Each structure stands twice: as C-alpha cells, then as structure tokens.
Amino acid sequence: MPAQALNLQQKLRLINDVWSPRVIAEMNDYQFKLVKVDGEFVWHDHPDTDETFIVLEGSLRIDFRDSHVMVNAGEMYVVAAGVEHRPSAAAEVSLLLIEPRGVVNTGASGGELTAEGDQWI
Amino acid sequence: MPAQALNLQQKLRLINDVWSPRVIAEMNDYQFKLVKVDGEFVWHDHPDTDETFIVLEGSLRIDFRDSHVMVNAGEMYVVAAGVEHRPSAAAEVSLLLIEPRGVVNTGASGGELTAEGDQWI
Numbered sequence: 001m002p003a004q005a006l007n008l009q010q011k012l013r014l015i016n017d018v019w020s021p022r023v024i025a026e027m028n029d030y031q032f033k034l035v036k037v038d039g040e041f042v043w044h045d046h047p048d049t050d051e052t053f054i055v056l057e058g059s060l061r062i063d064f065r066d067s068h069v070m071v072n073a074g075e076m077y078v079v080a081a082g083v084e085h086r087p088s089a090a091a092e093v094s095l096l097l098i099e100p101r102g103v104v105n106t107g108a109s110g111g112e113l114t115a116e117g118d119q120w121i
Numbered sequence: 122m123p124a125q126a127l128n129l130q131q132k133l134r135l136i137n138d139v140w141s142p143r144v145i146a147e148m149n150d151y152q153f154k155l156v157k158v159d160g161e162f163v164w165h166d167h168p169d170t171d172e173t174f175i176v177l178e179g180s181l182r183i184d185f186r187d188s189h190v191m192v193n194a195g196e197m198y199v200v201a202a203g204v205e206h207r208p209s210a211a212a213e214v215s216l217l218l219i220e221p222r223g224v225v226n227t228g229a230s231g232g233e234l235t236a237e238g239d240q241w242i
Contacts, residue, residue, distance in 0.1 A: 003183075003190035005176075005198045025194070027171040027199050027219065030151070050148040055126075063125075069124035077126045078148050098148065 008056060010093050011047050014121045021097055021105060022121040033097040034121070040088040051079045051099045051103065059091030062086070069104035071095075129155065129177060133215050135242045140234050142218055142226060143242040154218040155242070161209040165228035172200045172220045183207070191214075209222030 011024050011034050019034035019041065037060065053060060054076040060075060062069050063086040073079045077086050106114045132145050132226055142154035170220065173220065174181060175197040183190050183198060184207040192198045200206050225234045 002197070003188055005190055005192040005194050005196035007193075009195055025173070025197065025199050027173045028202075028221075032173070032197070051145070052148045052153070064124065067124055069126055072124040072128075074130055075128050076146065076153070077124070078146050081149075088219065101151075121219035 011121055012036070012056070016047060018092070019105070020115045020119070020120050024121060026101065029101050030077065030098060031101050033099075034094070035097055036092055036094050037087060037089045038092045041086055042111050042113055043084055043086045043110050044109035045082055045084045046079075046099070046103055046107050047082050049100050049103060050081050051073055052104070053077050053079070053087075054096040054097060054098070056094045058089060058091060059086045060093045061090070063088065109115065128202050129217065131133065131240055133157070133177070137150050138170055139213070140226070141236045141240070143240050145242060146198045147222065151219060152222050152224050155215070156218055157213055158208060158210045159213045162207055163227055163230050164205055164207045165226075165230035166203055167200075167220070167228050168203050170221050170224060171200055171202050172224070174198050174200070174208075175217040175219070177215045177217060179210060179212060181216060182209045182211070184209065197217045221227075 018036045018038045022036040023031050023033050025032040055071045055073050057073050060071040137161045139157045142156040143150050144154050146153040176192045176194050181192040
C-alpha cells in the first residue's frame with residue numbers, strides 16, 4: 001500500500017464524543033491522539049511525563065493551581081510533568097495530544113472521565 | 122510570568138530562511154521545531170528514531186526509495202526510523218517537526234544543508 005498522510009480534519013470527523021482521545025499515529029513510544037473536549041475536565045497531573053496540547057479548533061483553557069493559559073486554534077502548550085492542571089472548554093474544542101504510550105487521560109485522579117487507552121481511528 | 126501558549130503563525134514569521142529548523146518547545150527529551158522548506162533536500166535517514174512532519178502551509182513531498190507521499194496543510198506523516206527519505210517542496214512549505222533532541226536534520230548524510238541544532242525562537 002502506498003504511503004499516505006494523515007488528514008487531521010478527516011480523522012476528527014470520525015469522533016462524535018468528548019474527552020475520549022483517539023490514537024492516530026505513533027512516533028517511537030509516543031502517541032498522537034485527537035480528542036474533542038467540551039466543559040470541564042478533572043484536576044490531575046502526569047508525574048512522569050510532559051504532555052503536549054496542539055489546538056486545532058476552538059479555545060482551550062488550562063487551569064493551573066495558581067494561573068491559567070488559553071490555547072487557541074493554531075497554538076500549542078506543553079504541560080510539564082507533575083504540574084496539576086485542569087483543561088476546560090466553554091465551547092467544543094478539537095485538539096491533538098502528544099504524550100507517551102500508556103498515559104491515562106486523568107492521571108491518578110480517575111473518575112468517570114477516565115478514557116480507555118489505545119483507541120485507534 | 123503567566124503561562125502563555127505558543128502561536129505557530131507568530132513563530133513562523135520569525136523565520137526568513139529555509140531548511141533551518143528552529144526549536145519552539147520541548148516535551149521530555151523531544152523537540153518541536155518549525156521549519157520552512159523549498160526545493161529539494163538530501164536523501165538521509167535517522168537510524169535510531171522516527172520523525173514526525175506536521176504540515177502547516179503548503180504541500181510537502183517526501184520521497185522514499187520505492188514510493189512517495191504528499192503531505193498537505195493540515196496533514197501529518199511519521200517517517201519510521203531507518204527509512205531513507207528525501208523531503209522536497211515545489212513551493213515554500215511551513216511545517217512542524219517533532220523528534221528527539223539532538224537529531225541532525227541530514228542524518229548521517231551531511232552536506233551544506235546540515236543545520237545547527239538547538240536554534241530556539
């Protein structure tokens with residue numbers, strides 16, 4: 001089969017829910033995950049790894065315990081390992097997450113928003 | 122200083138040359154690099170690591186020894202470790218590269234297009 005690029009918009013159209021990351025590619029032991037988010041996520045951290053957010057559509061807010069950052073379409077932000085954060089979105093946001101294979105979306109916080117890993121589209 | 126997102130278009134406006142990747146962020150031991158390309162690069166590979174291309178503007182062609190892939194704006198492609206490839210662009214392309222810190226753009230092929238590493242913008 002000839003090599004083919006991954007079209008992010010085409011892949012996004014396959015996602016009809018929120019807070020449920022879908023893997024679209026791997027680079028070494030890292031995964032690229034598309035996810036739609038809306039509303040407020042849980043406070044959590046990832047003690048062992050940084051986590052990259054690249055916003056494709058909409059405006060993502062990431063709260064930290066003492067500040068926050070807005071990440072708009074065409075912008076990216078790397079949350080450092082161990083930093084407690086809470087993503088939220090006032091309206092639906094589409095984003096590309098990059099993080100090592102095996103990272104759980106809610107960290108050690110758990111709860112009903114915890115998504116199954118390794119869901120490929 | 123309050124946390125601030127990285128705006129990819131703003132960063133791209135700081136780049137006035139081609140084939141010279143600029144680091145804009147790090148995630149663990151990986152770097153995010155913006156680069157503008159135009160014309161034909163050299164055949165090379167990276168024996169020890171995959172390399173991710175996310176095209177922001179334009180159409181990137183990546184030749185392999187037995188095929189090729191077109192990566193258009195809004196698309197991404199991961200070149201597997203050890204696979205010989207030659208990026209090229211018929212007109213200027215802006216892209217985001219993701220690869221481990223320390224990767225040399227021309228691999229072991231060297232030549233005049235070899236860029237200095239760790240150039241931050």
